Structures are given as C-alpha cells and as structure tokens.
Amino acid sequence: MKPVTEVRSRTAVLPFENIDTDRIIPARFLTTTERAGLGRHAFNDWRYTDDGGDNPEFPLNRAEARGCAIVVAGRNFGCGSSREHAPWALLDYGIEAVISSEIADIFRSNSLKNGLLAIVLAEAEHRELIENPGIELAIDVAARTITLPDGRAFAFALDGFARHCLLNGVDQLGFLLDAGAEIDAYEQHAA
Amino acid sequence: MSAQTIIDKIWDAHLVRAETADTPGILYIDLHLIHEVTTPQAFSELRARGLTVRRPERVLATLDHSTPTLPADAHGQRPYASKDAENQVRQLEANCREFGIALEGWDSDDRGIVHVMGPELGATQPGMTIVCGDSHTATHGAFGALAFGIGTTEVGHVLATQCLLQRKPKTFAIHVDGRLRPGVGAKDLILHIIGVIGVGGGTGHVLEYRGSAIEALSMEQRMTVCNMSIEAGARAGLIAPDDTTIAWLAGRPRVPQGADWDRAAARWRALRSDDGARFDREVRIDAADIGPTVTYGTHPGMVMPVHASIPAARDAQEEKALAYMQFGGGRPITGEKVDVVFVGSCTNSRLSDLREAADVLRGRSVAAGVRMLVVPGSVRIKREAEAEGLDAVFTAAGAEWRDAGCSMCIGMNGDIARPGQLVVSTSNRNFEGRQGPGARTVLASPRVAAVAAVNGCITDPDTFLEHAA
Numbered sequence: 001m002k003p004v005t006e007v008r009s010r011t012a013v014l015p016f017e018n019i020d021t022d023r024i025i026p027a028r029f030l031t032t033t034e035r036a037g038l039g040r041h042a043f044n045d046w047r048y049t050d051d052g053g054d055n056p057e058f059p060l061n062r063a064e065a066r067g068c069a070i071v072v073a074g075r076n077f078g079c080g081s082s083r084e085h086a087p088w089a090l091l092d093y094g095i096e097a098v099i100s101s102e103i104a105d106i107f108r109s110n111s112l113k114n115g116l117l118a119i120v121l122a123e124a125e126h127r128e129l130i131e132n133p134g135i136e137l138a139i140d141v142a143a144r145t146i147t148l149p150d151g152r153a154f155a156f157a158l159d160g161f162a163r164h165c166l167l168n169g170v171d172q173l174g175f176l177l178d179a180g181a182e183i184d185a186y187e188q189h190a191a
Numbered sequence: 192m193s194a195q196t197i198i199d200k201i202w203d204a205h206l207v208r209a210e211t212a213d214t215p216g217i218l219y220i221d222l223h224l225i226h227e228v229t230t231p232q233a234f235s236e237l238r239a240r241g242l243t244v245r246r247p248e249r250v251l252a253t254l255d256h257s258t259p260t261l262p263a264d265a266h267g268q269r270p271y272a273s274k275d276a277e278n279q280v281r282q283l284e285a286n287c288r289e290f291g292i293a294l295e296g297w298d299s300d301d302r303g304i305v306h307v308m309g310p311e312l313g314a315t316q317p318g319m320t321i322v323c324g325d326s327h328t329a330t331h332g333a334f335g336a337l338a339f340g341i342g343t344t345e346v347g348h349v350l351a352t353q354c355l356l357q358r359k360p361k362t363f364a365i366h367v368d369g370r371l372r373p374g375v376g377a378k379d380l381i382l383h384i385i386g387v388i389g390v391g392g393g394t395g396h397v398l399e400y401r402g403s404a405i406e407a408l409s410m411e412q413r414m415t416v417c418n419m420s421i422e423a424g425a426r427a428g429l430i431a432p433d434d435t436t437i438a439w440l441a442g443r444p445r446v447p448q449g450a451d452w453d454r455a456a457a458r459w460r461a462l463r464s465d466d467g468a469r470f471d472r473e474v475r476i477d478a479a480d481i482g483p484t485v486t487y488g489t490h491p492g493m494v495m496p497v498h499a500s501i502p503a504a505r506d507a508q509e510e511k512a513l514a515y516m517q518f519g520g521g522r523p524i525t526g527e528k529v530d531v532v533f534v535g536s537c538t539n540s541r542l543s544d545l546r547e548a549a550d551v552l553r554g555r556s557v558a559a560g561v562r563m564l565v566v567p568g569s570v571r572i573k574r575e576a577e578a579e580g581l582d583a584v585f586t587a588a589g590a591e592w593r594d595a596g597c598s599m600c601i602g603m604n605g606d607i608a609r610p611g612q613l614v615v616s617t618s619n620r621n622f623e624g625r626q627g628p629g630a631r632t633v634l635a636s637p638r639v640a641a642v643a644a645v646n647g648c649i650t651d652p653d654t655f656l657e658h659a660a
C-alpha cells in the first residue's frame with residue numbers, strides 16, 4: 001500500500017443514509033478475479049441510465065462534483081456485504097476519502113487496508129458538511145483532523161495502528177508474518 | 192477473574208498476542224471458509240509473494256455464489272451467467288488444487304452455500320473463531336462460535352498466517368423472553384429485532400442472543416437469527432451452546448469422535464456468559480409482541496407486521512425508499528401484487544424452511560403469473576427434501592425446484608427478477624437492485640413467502656390459512 005498522509009479536495013455529497021455495498025458495486029460485477037478496473041462500475045445502477053448514459057440525478061455526475069476526491073455520505077455508509085470490491089471500486093473511481101457519521105465495520109476495515117480514508121465525524125460536524133457541498137477540505141492523517149476553508153478543524157478518531165499503517169504504507173500481512181514464532185507457540189500450546 | 196461474557200472467553204482463548212494502545216491483537220482463526228467470489232485476489236497476492244497456505248486443513252472451500260442452479264446440458268456444460276462467472280469457479284478449483292485446500296466442488300455431495308455447509312459437516316463448532324470473506328459468516332454464531340465476515344485482504348492474511356489483526360469488539364446482549372406465538376418463526380423474530388435496534392444499531396458490537404425464547408429455538412432457527420446479525424450492523428452474533436447444539440452436532444462428519452467427542456461436549460456445555468457478566472449494551476424484547484413480519488423498504492430495518500399499514504415516511508430517506516418500492520404509506524401491505532417468490536439463501540434454505548413452505552403449498556398452486564423458485568441450501572438438503580417428497584410438492588404447485596446455491600439472494604448466477612418486479616424473498620437483503628436492477632424485495636419467512644405465492648399477493652398467513660383450513 002502507498003502511504004496516505006493527506007487528502008485535499010472539494011467535497012461531493014451523497015446525502016442518503018444506509019448506502020449499502022450493493023449500491024457501491026452491484027453483485028453482478030463481482031465475478032472479476034482482479035482488483036483493477038472496478039471504477040467504471042462504482043455506483044453503477046445509480047450513476048447510469050438504462051441506456052448507459054450518465055444519470056443526471058446522481059449527485060456525483062453533476063459538473064461541480066466531478067473530480068472530487070472526498071465524498072460526504074449519510075449515516076451508516078457501506079453497510080451490507082464484506083466485498084472489498086467496494087473500496088477498490090471507489091478508489092479506482094478517484095475517491096480517496098469517505099466521511100459519514102457512521103460507517104459499517106467491515107467496509108471501514110476494508111477501506112483503511114486499501115488506503116481509502118473512511119472517517120466518522122460527530123453528528124453536528126457531519127451535518128454541516130452534508131449541508132455545504134463543494135467546500136474545500138484538507139484531511140491530515142497524522143493530526144487526525146479535517147480543516148475547513150474558514151480554518152476550523154474537525155478532529156476524528158483513527159486507531160493508532162491504522163494511522164501508522166496509512167502514514168507509512170505498512171504492509172499488514174508482513175506484520176503478521178513477522179509474528180510467525182508466536183503463532184507457532186500458540187498452535188503448539190493449543191494442540 | 193471477573194465475570195465474563197462468552198464473547199470475552201472465546202476472544203481471550205484465541206489471542207496469539209494481546210492488543211495494546213498502539214497495535215491490534217493477533218487473533219487465531221480455527222476455521223476459514225472460502226468461496227469463489229472473495230478469494231481470487233487473495234490467492235494472487237499469496238502467489239505474488241511466494242507464500243503458502245499455513246494450515247490448509249483449517250480451510251474449507253465451496254462453490255455457491257456464481258454457480259448456476261439449473262443442471263448441465265448433455266455435453267456437461269453448466270449454464271453459467273457469464274464467462275467471468277465460470278472463470279471464477281475454475282479459478283477457485285485451481286487455487287484449491289495448488290494450495291492443497293479441500294474443496295466441496297461440483298462433484299461433491301457436501302457442496303452448499305458456505306454458511307449452510309459448514310454447520311452441516313460439523314466443521315462449525317462451539318468456541319471456535321470462524322471467518323469467511325462473506326458478511327453472513329455470523330450464521331455460525333448459532334453454535335456458540337465467534338464468526339464474522341472479512342474482506343479479501345484479510346482472507347489473504349488468514350490463508351498465509353491463520354491469524355487476523357483485530358481490536359476487541361464491544362458486546363451487546365439481546366434478551367428475548369417469553370414464547371413465540373404459533374406460526375411465528377425465527378425470520379419474524381430477527382426482522383423484528385433489526386427493526387428495534389436499527390440497521391446500524393449493532394455497529395462495533397458482537398451480539399449475544401439470550402433468553403427463554405432463544406433457548407427454545409431449534410438449531411436451524413438459531414442459524415436464521417444469527418445469520419442476519421450483520422443486517423443490524425453487527426459483525427457477529429452468537430448463542431451459547433446447549434443440549435440442542437450438541438444433539439444437532441452429534442455424528443456429523445467433522446466433529447471429534449469417541450472420547451474426544453465426550454470431552455468436547457463437556458467443554459461446550461460449560462461455554463456460556465457468567466452470571467453477572469457485563470455487556471456494553473443490552474436490549475429486552477418480548478417474544479409475545481412478535482407476529483409475522485415483513486420489510487417494506489430498501490433496508491432490513493424497515494420492517495412491519497404483515498397485517499399492519501405501511502408506516503408513512505418520516506423523512507426524505509424513507510420517502511425515497513417507499514418511492515422505489517412503489518408503496519404508499521398508510522396503505523396495507525397485504526394485497527400488493529407479487530411477481531416472484533424466492534425460497535432459499537443462507538437465511539432460509541434448510542430442510543425445516545423447505546418443509547414450512549411445502550406445508551403451505553401442499554394441495555395448492557402457485558397463483559397464475561407468479562414465478563416461484565425454491566433453492567435448497569446444499570446438495571444434502573436437496574437430497575433429503577427429495578427423499579421426503581418436498582420436490583414433488585413444489586413442482587406440483589408450479590414452483591421451480593433448483594440445485595443448491597445462493598441463487599436469487601444475490602443474483603450473481605443469473606437468477607434475477609426484472610426491473611419493477613416485486614419479489615417476496617426469504618433471503619436477507621432488500622437493498623435496491625439486490626435481486627436484479629430495479630427489482631423490489633420484500634423479506635419474509637418461508638411461510639409468508641409461500642402464502643404470497645399461492646395468493647398472488649402479500650397476505651397475512653394467519654387469516655389465509657385459517658380460511659383455507
């Protein structure tokens with residue numbers, strides 16, 4: 001994983017609650033055996049019209065949302081399945097951070113492992129971002145803050161280890177492999 | 192030592208290294224279930240790094256999601272939904288061969304939906320840590336195991352090290368006291384629970400279902416309940432093992448044998464939350480309050496008693512959901528015309544579920560214009576159902592009797608509904624487009640689903656069966 005230290009972008013807002021992983025990437029695109037190339041199916045059934053054109057109703061299709069790397073979404077984003085295809089699709093689509101007042105556990109864990117910032121804010125702060133689409137935010141991973149254009153900073157919680165992995169591009173599998181002797185000892189003891 | 196919950200006990204027993212402020216714990220995984228959809232990229236990663244599978248005997252593989260439920264043609268060609276779907280199945284076959292993993296594949300009598308097969312084989316056992324690249328892994332919690340879904344990166348971690356990096360989850364006790372009314376089942380119960388705590392209500396927690404109504408459930412019913420823990424946002428949900436659990440597991444192919452079985456059974460019986468153990472959250476539900484329950488919206492927390500009126504939208508979110516469902520707030524849900532009925536999925540595809548649906552269909556027909564699919568959860572269930580003539584009941588009624596797999600629960604194999612069609616489904620997710628683009632899903636028990644098939648519209652099973660009897 002590449003290190004992720006900061007994300008600066010205007011926000012695009014998806015004001016809907018409970019955006020599930022079937023919305024983010026419908027199941028019929030999960031037959032791939034690769035990680036790459038899922039971006040064109042991100043939000044597929046929402047983003048395109050039946051004839052394959054861009055759906056003007058989909059907030060991320062609006063001109064002002066184009067190129068935004070930060071999505072602010074309604075409560076309980078990423079609920080549903082464990083498919084890691086969801087963060088893969090979002091990253092490939094160009095999204096680097098998702099902000100909500102609640103993010104589903106498995107989606108959040110999958111996202112952080114792929115360098116997609118999945119950030120939970122307090123409700124009032126979240127509401128402010130939902131109500132003000134298009135503002136420029138600066139997310140600082142080391143400081144665990146989101147800075148607004150007026151200079152205020154919203155703090156967010158991020159597990160110390162997840163932060164360390166993001167900042168340094170740590171390979172978590174490597175970390176586990178380094179614990180090989182302890183795993184051996186556990187297995188001998190448990191046997 | 193202070194009083195502990197069953198979750199604490201299983202957690203502590205599997206710590207290879209305890210967590211600190213700076214690092215998560217290293218948790219040992221006893222059983223790793225895999226299927227074709229969420230594993231190819233994990234095996235590719237192993238291959239790229241020159242790694243092997245640390246404990247292949249602790250991995251069990253099946254084919255379920257992308258698999259056709261119609262038989263192969265005369266040349267042995269199966270009707271895959273796409274080349275990609277077929278390729279995904281072939282990749283899992285090849286990966287299992289290469290890495291020495293047991294695969295219950297096309298030729299196996301044990302193949303089934305991953306969460307149906309594990310328990311059936313007795314691979315799922317009390318006290319275990321169980322993971323799978325699949326959010327409904329919570330199903331295995333019915334046996335008093337700590338079982339949860341993981342992503343593909345973590346599938347790679349477990350394949351290579353048999354371990355996961357984890358922070359300890361919070362605990363949440365769901366007490367269900369009293370007795371379920373006749374004709375009210377596990378599906379009604381779990382839909383009701385999700386309605387009470389909400390779709391995000393369990394986030395960050397592991398649920399323990401407790402109380403007299405839970406203890407009275409059969410293993411099949413417990414699996415239905417634990418299965419949908421994720422629909423309340425919880426990664427896992429479990430029920431303490433008891434005599435029901437042990438009797439169900441006895442004699443299954445993968446359980447310990449002889450004296451080992453006796454020792455294991457004694458250990459399992461002792462595995463429960465201590466009196467006075469503290470949970471981070473608790474909620475109490477009275478079983479007598481629950482009737483036949485269905486969803487009316489586009490997430491599993493939008494539930495209602497089937498006899499009631501559809502709740503009016505309280506906000507823009509619910510308005511959007513009702514518009515998608517083409518339902519009007521304040522109107523009854525009974526009478527809504529049904530296009531497709533699906534009985535299947537890891538929630539409700541076990542023999543008892545098929546019997547429940549067959550009991551309604553016996554001597555009756557699926558209404559004209561309604562398509563009904565019945566898809567057993569495993570090859571073994573299919574055989575057992577056929578041995579007692581359930582297939583004949585379904586086909587005589589005009590339903591389609593299929594081969595085992597996930598089928599219309601997720602629609603990856605091509606079993607989907609058309610845009611706008613209303614599906615009454617015994618599966619677990621009513622998200623927009625889950626059962627096909629534009630398809631509308633009402634989640635229900637096998638009984639409610641079967642009654643809807645016969646009547647051609649959503650119907651209160653209590654009044655329907657009373658009149659029909």
Ligand code: SF4
Nearest residue numbers: 327536537597600601
């Ligand atoms: S039946 Fe449905 S929920 Fe269960 S494993 Fe298959 S796709 Fe997932």
